[in-house]
Amino acid sequence: MSSGLGRRALGGAGATLLWQGVRLGLLAVSIVVLARLLDPQDYGYLAMVTAVIGLGELLRDMGLSMAAVQAKTLSASEKSNLFWLNSAIGLVLAVVVFASSWGIALIYDEPALVAITQMLSVTFLLNGVAAQYKAQINRDMRFMTLGLTEALPQAIALVLAIVLAVNGFGYWALVAQALAVALLALVLDMMLARWHPSLPSRTTSIRRFLRFGGALAGTQGIAYAAKNIDTVALGVLFGSNVVGLYSRAFQLVVLPLNQLTAPLSRVAVPVLSRIQDDRARFIEYIRTGQHFTVTLASVFYAALVGFAEPIVLLVLGERWLAVAPILQALALVGVFRALGQVPYWIFVSLGLTGKQLKIYLVTQPIVVVSILAGAPWGPVGVGIGGSVGYFLFWIIQMWWAGRTSGLPAWSLTRSGLLTALLSGVPVAAAGYISTVVFSGPTALAIGVAAAAAWVAGINLLIPANRHRLRTIKALVRKR
Numbered sequence: 001m002s003s004g005l006g007r008r009a010l011g012g013a014g015a016t017l018l019w020q021g022v023r024l025g026l027l028a029v030s031i032v033v034l035a036r037l038l039d040p041q042d043y044g045y046l047a048m049v050t051a052v053i054g055l056g057e058l059l060r061d062m063g064l065s066m067a068a069v070q071a072k073t074l075s076a077s078e079k080s081n082l083f084w085l086n087s088a089i090g091l092v093l094a095v096v097v098f099a100s101s102w103g104i105a106l107i108y109d110e111p112a113l114v115a116i117t118q119m120l121s122v123t124f125l126l127n128g129v130a131a132q133y134k135a136q137i138n139r140d141m142r143f144m145t146l147g148l149t150e151a152l153p154q155a156i157a158l159v160l161a162i163v164l165a166v167n168g169f170g171y172w173a174l175v176a177q178a179l180a181v182a183l184l185a186l187v188l189d190m191m192l193a194r195w196h197p198s199l200p201s202r203t204t205s206i207r208r209f210l211r212f213g214g215a216l217a218g219t220q221g222i223a224y225a226a227k228n229i230d231t232v233a234l235g236v237l238f239g240s241n242v243v244g245l246y247s248r249a250f251q252l253v254v255l256p257l258n259q260l261t262a263p264l265s266r267v268a269v270p271v272l273s274r275i276q277d278d279r280a281r282f283i284e285y286i287r288t289g290q291h292f293t294v295t296l297a298s299v300f301y302a303a304l305v306g307f308a309e310p311i312v313l314l315v316l317g318e319r320w321l322a323v324a325p326i327l328q329a330l331a332l333v334g335v336f337r338a339l340g341q342v343p344y345w346i347f348v349s350l351g352l353t354g355k356q357l358k359i360y361l362v363t364q365p366i367v368v369v370s371i372l373a374g375a376p377w378g379p380v381g382v383g384i385g386g387s388v389g390y391f392l393f394w395i396i397q398m399w400w401a402g403r404t405s406g407l408p409a410w411s412l413t414r415s416g417l418l419t420a421l422l423s424g425v426p427v428a429a430a431g432y433i434s435t436v437v438f439s440g441p442t443a444l445a446i447g448v449a450a451a452a453a454w455v456a457g458i459n460l461l462i463p464a465n466r467h468r469l470r471t472i473k474a475l476v477r478k479r
Contacts, residue, residue, distance in 0.1 A: 022151045027255055028315075030158050031248075035316040037165035038173065040244025046174045047247035048108050048240060049116050051231035053097050065135040074139070077204040080197040083132040085206070090128015097121035108235050112171075119175050126182040132197070133189035141270060145192050153184035212353055222360045226367040226389075230382045233375040246379040248316060249326035253334045256300060264293060265345065272349035283407060288468050290342045290416050297338030298424035299455055301331040303448075306431015310444055329383025335424065336390035339416050343394075343401035350405055359400040363393045422458055427451040 065086075101117035137146045157180035164173035190196075231250075235243045268289055275281050304311065308324040316323060347356035367389035374385025395413065402409020434447030459465045 022147070023154060024256060026151065026154050026158055030161070031251065032315055033162055034165055034173070035248065035320060037162070038170065040248070040320075041240045042171040042174065042244065043247045044235070044240030044242070044244030045110065045112060045116055045171045046178075047231050047243050047250075048110065048235045049104060049113055049120060051228040051235070052104050052107070053100075053117060053120060065131045065138075075204070076198065077201040078206055078209070079132060079136065079195065081200050081204055081206045082135075082209060083129075083197040084200045086128045086131040087125075088128075090125045090131075093128075094121045094124040097124060107232075108240075110240060116171065116175055120178060123178060123182040126186050130182075130186040130189045133186075133193040133195070136193045136195045137189065139270065140194070149185055149188040149192060152188060153181045156184055157181045212351065218357045218360075222357075222364045226364045226371070229368050230371050230375070230386065233372060234379060234382065237375060238378065242379065245320070245322055246326060246382070248320060249323045249330055249379065249383075252304065252311075252315070252323075252327060253301070253330040254337075257297060257334050257338060264289065265341065265348075268345050269349050272345060273351075276350055279407075286342060286345065286407070286412065287415065289345065290339075290412060291419055291465065291468055293341055294335075294338055294416055294419045295423045295455070295459070298335055298420045299427050299451065301334045302424035302427035303431055303451065304328070304334075305331045306428040307435060307444060307447060310435060314444075326379040326383060329380045330386070332387035333383065333390050335420055336387065336394050339420065340390070340394045340397060342412060342416065343397045346401045346405050346407060352404055355400070355404040359397055363396050366392050366396075423455060426454045430454070 098118050098121040101114045101121070104117050105111055105113040134146070134149065137149065157177045160180050161173045161177035164176055169176075231243060231247070234246055268285075272282060272285060275285070305328050308328045309321065312321055312324045312327065344356075347353055367386070370385040370389030370392075371382055372385070374381030374383070377384075398409045398413045398416075401407065402412075430450040431447045434443045434450065437443070438446055459469065
């Protein structure tokens with residue numbers, strides 16, 4: 001990899017982490033403030049709807065955004081054709097989701113879901129139009145701009161949601177928040193992309209993007225169904241109040257993970273795609289990405305296990321205390337999903353999305369069965385079942401990634417698991433012991449200090465980790 005691309009990768013990672021810090025801050029404010037203004041049922045309604053219609057969002061994109069980012073070459077007419085296709089799919093899905101609103105309400109036996117679904121259907125059209133503008137910013141590796149187009153709409157939409165919630169609009173505050181994010185993001189993407197589409201060209205083929213994107217969309221669709229079957233099952237079995245409690249625990253587990261892994265993938269995929277022929281450097285970057293992703297995820301989720309009750313009291317308030325055991329049950333799901341980013345990077349950056357789809361067709365049913373097996377025992381059962389399912393999914397996926405790419409899968413699997421154990425177990429233990437021995441802010445302060453000391457120690461004392469830190473420092477000096 002050239003030093004120029006290395007610096008761009010580092011700059012991209014830095015910009016990504018900066019904006020993700022901003023977005024995590026907004027997420028924290030959203031969770032803390034809105035949880036005190038809204039009821040579990042309000043969140044339950046939104047979760048029940050989005051669990052069903054969210055699959056349409058993947059179909060709307062059809063993997064074409066990532067196809068545009070991953071492609072080595074992309075002409076102006078190809079970009080325009082991709083734009084018109086994304087927009088058309090978004091329009092069709094908006095109509096389909098609107099018409100499906102009565103059926104969705106019937107599934108859950110919740111009449112209020114009709115109007116919620118109809119309003120949220122507009123987001124398909126807005127996101128369809130925005131897709132290729134955002135892909136262009138990502139392809140140009142303008143990661144500061146990309147972060148701005150995501151963080152600013154979330155900030156404005158959060159203010160809107162708080163104002164509506166304070167004035168008693170209930171779940172409509174959450175609906176308005178989702179609509180505002182989609183609309184404002186579209187406006188910013190159009191203003192900042194430095195590109196505008198021309199009329200569609202009949203002589204320009206985008207078949208190669210459809211092959212790549214179709215396989216990726218199929219993979220993501222299968223994964224989405226597995227990730228959201230829990231909400232659907234709990235909604236049918238227990239109703240909106242239980243789903244609301246589960247959705248808060250799920251948000252605390254999964255949304256921070258998405259704030260880490262999704263943006264890092266935007267940096268990793270274009271960089272890895274450009275060095276895919278240099279296997280030594282490709283493996284080096286994969287190892288480095290895995291180490292820091294898994295370390296951050298393991299520390300975070302271990303803290304959720306050890307500090308579950310204090311965190312729930314601090315973040316959500318006393319009336320949400322039933323979320324604590326759900327949070328602990330879901331924590332391992334977050335760790336294994338973070339580990340699953342490595343095979344995802346391998347498949348996508350090497351153009352192996354067809355191979356990825358095949359393994360998803362085999363393994364995602366394992367996740368679904370594991371989750372459904374735990375559903376009769378409520379949210380905690382779902383969390384335990386999901387942990388088992390995602391562990392098996394990660395192991396099988398790593399084996400397949402190694403077999404299809406020729407990369408050292410077993411070595412990556414072993415180092416990933418070792419990183420998770422070394423980072424996570426002591427942090428969870430520090431949290432648990434500190435909350436047993438101490439109480440309140442003192443327990444959090446002592447536990448966090450002990451966990452931070454441990455994480456710093458293993459990254460400074462283990463030679464391989466020190467080497468990765470030196471690599472990052474060397475790149476920083478070259479900037």
